[in-house]
Amino acid sequence: MGASLGQLLLALAIYIGVVLTLGLLSTRRAGSSPEEYFLAGRTLGPLVLFMALFGTNNTSFVLVGIPGLSYNLGVGVFGLNAPVVALGIPLTFWAIGVPAHRLALRYGALTPAELYARHLGSRTVGFVLFGLFTLYTVPYMVQGVKSAALILSEASDGAFSPWVASLGVVLIALLYTSLGGMRATAWTNVFQGAVFMVFMAAAFFLMSRSLGGLEAAMAKVKEVHPNLLVVGTGGLFAPRAWASWGLVIALTVIVFPHMLVRLMAAKDERAMKQVCRFYPLALGLLWLPAVMIGVWGGAAFPGLENSDQVFYRMTDAHLPAFLGSLGFLAVVAAVMSTLDAQILTLGSMVLRDFLEPLKKLDRSSEVWVGRIFSASVATVVFVLAVTWDESVFGISRKAFEGYLTLFPTLLLGVRWSRFTAAGALASLAVGNAVLVAGWKGAFPMLGFLPPFWALSAAFVAGIAVSLAWPRHPAET
Numbered sequence: 001m002g003a004s005l006g007q008l009l010l011a012l013a014i015y016i017g018v019v020l021t022l023g024l025l026s027t028r029r030a031g032s033s034p035e036e037y038f039l040a041g042r043t044l045g046p047l048v049l050f051m052a053l054f055g056t057n058n059t060s061f062v063l064v065g066i067p068g069l070s071y072n073l074g075v076g077v078f079g080l081n082a083p084v085v086a087l088g089i090p091l092t093f094w095a096i097g098v099p100a101h102r103l104a105l106r107y108g109a110l111t112p113a114e115l116y117a118r119h120l121g122s123r124t125v126g127f128v129l130f131g132l133f134t135l136y137t138v139p140y141m142v143q144g145v146k147s148a149a150l151i152l153s154e155a156s157d158g159a160f161s162p163w164v165a166s167l168g169v170v171l172i173a174l175l176y177t178s179l180g181g182m183r184a185t186a187w188t189n190v191f192q193g194a195v196f197m198v199f200m201a202a203a204f205f206l207m208s209r210s211l212g213g214l215e216a217a218m219a220k221v222k223e224v225h226p227n228l229l230v231v232g233t234g235g236l237f238a239p240r241a242w243a244s245w246g247l248v249i250a251l252t253v254i255v256f257p258h259m260l261v262r263l264m265a266a267k268d269e270r271a272m273k274q275v276c277r278f279y280p281l282a283l284g285l286l287w288l289p290a291v292m293i294g295v296w297g298g299a300a301f302p303g304l305e306n307s308d309q310v311f312y313r314m315t316d317a318h319l320p321a322f323l324g325s326l327g328f329l330a331v332v333a334a335v336m337s338t339l340d341a342q343i344l345t346l347g348s349m350v351l352r353d354f355l356e357p358l359k360k361l362d363r364s365s366e367v368w369v370g371r372i373f374s375a376s377v378a379t380v381v382f383v384l385a386v387t388w389d390e391s392v393f394g395i396s397r398k399a400f401e402g403y404l405t406l407f408p409t410l411l412l413g414v415r416w417s418r419f420t421a422a423g424a425l426a427s428l429a430v431g432n433a434v435l436v437a438g439w440k441g442a443f444p445m446l447g448f449l450p451p452f453w454a455l456s457a458a459f460v461a462g463i464a465v466s467l468a469w470p471r472h473p474a475e476t
Contacts, residue, residue, distance in 0.1 A: 004321065011325035015195075015332065019176050019188045026187065034366040037181035037382050038110045039265040039349045044186055046274040052186040052262050054282055055337035057089070057253055059140075061396045062290050063196060063334045064147040067155035067314075068307040070294025070421070074228030076237055077294070081249055082287040086280035088250025093123025093276050096254045099264035099414040101272065104264040111345070112260045113353040115415050122421030128428055129406070130353035133257045134346060136402035138381060140256075143341045143395040144170055145385035148335040154312045155328045163386040166300060169335060170385075174378045177340045178371045182265055185340040192333035195287065199330035202323060203315065204289035207296060210318040224299040244449035245401055251455075252403040255410060258341035258347065339381075347374030401451040405431030408458040412466070423466030431458025 035041060044052060070077040100115060109115035111440055113133060117126025149165035160168075161218050211217035221228055233236060236245055266272050297310035300317065304310060315327035350373040351366060388395070410425045411421040434457040437443060438450025445453070 005156055005159055007321055007325050008328055011329055012332070015329050016172055018181075018191055019172065019292040020186045021337070022191065023176025023179035023184040024460075028183035034352075034370070035108075036112060036183075037367045037370065038344065038352075039261070040182040040186055042105070042265050043267050044265045044271065045260070045267050046271045048186050048190060049262065049266050050275045050278060051193045051270050052341075053093075053259060055189035055196075055334075056256075056258055056262065056341045057338075058193075058196070058286060059144050059147075059334050059338040060281075061143065061147075061176050062286060064151070064199070064308050064311050065143070066287065066290040067294035067297065067311045068309075070228075070291045071298050071304065071307040071310045072445055073232060073236070074225075074230065074298070075291065075295055076231035078287060078291040079231065080236060080245065082243060082284055082291075084246040085252040085253075086283045087288070088198070088246075089253045089283070090279045092251060092254035093263060093272060093279070096410050096414055097260065098269055098272055100410075101266055101269065101416060102259060104297050105123035109264070110261075111352045111408070112257050112264070112348045113349055114166070115264070116409070117353070119413060120415055120419070120421040120424055122424070125421050125424050126353050128425060129409070130349050132402070132406055132428060132432070133349060136399045136406075137257060137342055137346060138377075138384065138452075139388075139395050140399040141339060141377075141381045142384045142388055143399075144335040144339050145381060146388070148332050148396070149385065150308060151312050151328055151331045154309060154319045155316070166382055166385045169332065169339070170378050170382045173336045173339045174343055174375060177344050178374060180345060181367075182262075185344055186262075186265075188340065189467075192337035195326070195333040196330040196337075198287040199323070199326045200286055203319060203327060204292060206320075206323065207293065207314060207318045211296060213461045217299075221295055221299040224302060227294050228298045238447060240452075241445035241449055244452035247401045247451075247452050247455060248397075248404050252400045255403040255406045258345040260410075261348075264340065278365075337394035343378050343381075346371075346377045347371070350377070351362045401435060401449075401454070402432070404451045405426050405435055405458050407455065407474045408462045412459075412462055416466075418466055419462065420466045420469060422469045423462045423464075427462030430461035431455065434458075448456070 033041075037404045066077060066081070073080075092336040102114070103109070104115050104121055107115060109118055114130035116129055117123055145166050146162075149162040150170045152160050152168075153162050177189060208214045208217050209218065218229070236242060262274060293314050294307075294310055297304075297314045301310060301313045304313070311327075311331070315324055319327060347370045350368045355369070356366075378381035406428065408431065409424045412427075413424060431454045435450055435454035438445065438453055443453075
């Protein structure tokens with residue numbers, strides 16, 4: 001039985017009250033310094049760091065996009081994504097996050113682009129990284145807002161239009177982020193992560209029971225859509241395509257500036273190592289229900305024109321009203337737990353990576369200017385969310401593939417002492433050029449996806465140019 005509009009509004013009001021309270025509680029310390037506002041004073045311990053990373057990482061892409069993809073492609077989506085994500089993400093936290101945290105402390109850097117600009121001695125590297133981070137983060141933010149708006153509009157039977165829902169989501173996230181900075185977003189992520197993790201576990205068991213048990217649920221799928229129980233052999237499931245996509249989803253998370261900056265805010269390396277231990281298990285437990293909701297939805301609601309609707313349809317049909325409200329909140333929480341981090345990070349990047357090198361500001365002004373830029377970013381995201389007509393998975397995929405071109409620079413920059421600013425610029429330019437050419441079909445793929453060739457080209461260009469031109473002194 002679906003939740004009534006009154007129940008949804010009550011649940012939403014409670015949720016908003018909690019996140020705004022957490023934002024207010026963080027306000028007292030937020031304005032004390034840029035480091036406190038943007039990085040919570042670099043004091044995030046194991047639990048808060050884990051939830052901040054996990055909540056930020058698992059967006060509506062998992063709660064809405066993955067069920068939608070599984071609705072079309074079946075159980076193979078779990079093998080397509082979950083194993084490489086569960087193993088690859090913690091590995092990149094260690095490979096890039098740990099040395100980046102150490103270097104950020106040394107240089108006093110508050111953003112990833114600022115860190116690499118100082119470490120490589122080149123403002124140009126900082127400007128280019130800032131531009132590319134922004135280019136690929138904004139679409140990722142848009143897909144999150146679109147997901148929340150879709151669910152709110154569906155759950156309210158159209159009482160909230162998509163643009164009203166989008167505006168509400170953006171404004172609430174902007175409000176508590178502006179109030180408390182990184183500390184507010186980290187603690188709200190603890191609450192938000194708990195909401196969607198509890199819901200997904202409950203939904204998995206209660207939906208299967210509503211469908212007559214796991215055996216009956218799978219039998220229904222076998223009867224209506226047996227192809228959903230068979231791992232595909234073409235498309236993304238072809239070996240080379242799978243390897244390409246595996247690289248995308250395993251290596252891109254550390255490249256998200258809003259993820260890397262959270263690792264820079266860690267209290268110490270011990271906290272980061274604790275996160276790496278628990279991340280694989282938590283990801284697996286979240287992805288399994290997400291995939292199965294989409295597979296069961298393929299049998300329960302065949303023929304959906306927009307497969308992203310399957311999450312709401314299954315929640316509405318197979319969960320009690322109070323859990324239907326929680327399901328709605330789970331999507332909102334997943335969106336906001338990422339959106340708040342992205343708003344804060346992009347706002348800080350505009351300030352530290354673009355404005356600060358051009359015009360020095362005093363410490364007290366930086367926080368307020370950061371808030372203004374965060375509001376500007378949120379406005380752009382809202383406009384795009386109500387005008388960009390593409391699926392959640394489609395938008396996410398383009399952003400992820402773009403992020404992958406930055407991975408060689410981030411890895412080589414902190415792990416290879418001979419890597420240079422010229423190598424970084426060459427890697428970024430060549431990687432993105434090859435990716436765009438691949439999207440346009442300008443060269444044969446040989447069974448791989450464009451990001452595979454872009455990643456390979458970026459590594460080759462970065463290494464070759466760094467070997468050819470030695471490291472230069474820091475630019476002034």
